[in-house]
Amino acid sequence: MVSSPLAQPFQRAQPGNGLSAADPQLALAVADDGFLRSLLTESLPAIAHPHEIGSVTVEVGVPLPQSHSAHGQGRMDALLTFEHINCVLAGSYPDAPPLPDVHNHREYQAITPCHSDLATLAQNVSLTEAEALLARSGFDPDEVQHIINLPSQGWHKSWWYSLAPDGFLTVPFQRHIRSRCYADGTVTLQFKDHYAQQRPEGFHSQPQKLPVIVHSPQISFCDNLAQINLSRQALEIPQAILIADNLSELEVEGYIRQNVSLYRQRSLEHLLNANCRSCAQTKCPLQGVDSSPVLACRSFRPVEVGT
Template sequence: MISSDLMHLEASISRLDRNQVQLDLALAHEDMLKSLLVDCSPAIARPHQIDQIRIAIGPPASTTGLEHIDAVIEYEQVWCLPSTGAPSGEDFSVRDLQALTRCQSDLKTLAWRVNLSEAIALLQHGGFEEDQIQRILQLPYEGWHRSWWDTLEPSGHLGLPFQRWFRTRCYSDGTYTLQYTDHYPQDAPRCFRGVWQQVPLMISHHNGQFGEILTGLRKAKHALKTDRCLLLTDELTDLETEGYIRQGVSLYPLHQSSATEPSLCQRCDRAQCPMSDRADTPILSCRAYISTP
């Protein structure tokens, strides 16, 4: 679960040019990138829906429709994760549990003849604990490891649980094949852990025209086959804000920082940080912050 105390990107486009904002985004670590998707309006994702995340600055090469995009955020949207145990309580009878596993998927291969470290990394990414990973890797030839998994709806709320059966094949050269089959109530799980999503990002300008910006974002969504986009913007009128949101654009405000108060990075004693001693830094909070003596 990602902490709610996420960093916020804050800068002034009137004071920082596009290159500077792009540089800040390129240097941003995971928590800051996640805050762009979580703290925009309307939010693109909830914190617990985001696993891996990365950003590519500039438009992708040879992609028509992305010429005006400043960056593309890619994140793994968590679709399912191991639960703490079998569904229990008054709401689940034995018959209910049987109903939750009445359908079975074909055997799926998560990894084919990978080395031990790769097998462990894949299972860790799936959410398994160390003791569970050891049990899976040490299964006998006919053995299966059964675990209950929770699903997440697009809204971020919990969906129906399902059961996943794992088996392992270990070969004499030290490689492993990991396979699993899902047992579910009606709709088969879409993936092993998450689905990668792309979000085109554009930096607004004072002289940017509403229609031109909206057209550029719409082309980008079409090119990336996504229904989400993000606009980093400075001051907007209430009508512009409502117009963008009604057209499916998520807004992340860029506010003017105080010129009289030293920035957080100017007050930090972590000299090896690339943001160290910068007055125009967009950082508002940082877990690695060290106060200057």
């Protein structure tokens, strides 16, 4: 049996509890980037690790194709699209592994005996595009400027990790990047990799789509699952996220066994009930202000109890 805070043992949620059916969809529509990422990383089971996720977007109230809906009127509550990253720059996020500890040339050669051909990352793009591309790859602002302003024979060397199919990091490899800046203001970025055995997949990430369904407590487990399955069939993918609270232990186990990841509906409430007085966003000038006129906020984060 699955143990989860989503479960209330053998009790079905009662209609009318918590948010109305429309509220979670509205919360998803105004959700910020951090919250959308939490849908992927904090669901049960999680869809992806933080280092596997690039950009994230959401569409709300997406119609299903007529072939996948009753009378052509079906829809999924939301469609989440995210970039699934293949390679991670060492040290580019808080939990990322640090630079490999290579003390001598022999150790370095042991993990970099092979090298790839020179590949083009971006050709004749604007300076702004080149900087944005490098920043999305994990380089900090100083590193971005260093790469952009390299001399003609210069290379920027950095350590990276490939992602295995299960999302875990593999043997490190070294990536050499160079830039070419032209008189018309455009930039070309090129790279080659030095690796142990299997060639890394470069900078490419793959877009993935996931249906997000809001649980309807007034209908049966089977009917909720049928709606999820219609969305999955329309997208031709095996996974889905169900936003729910107060499921029974049997329902939690049933959804998980059907490859559905569960996310707490209560986590959406703060998006629609902003209160500057009890907000933890210290960088906001209205944080802690009793007279703030703000009623809904993308960045509202409630102060944790006990802090």
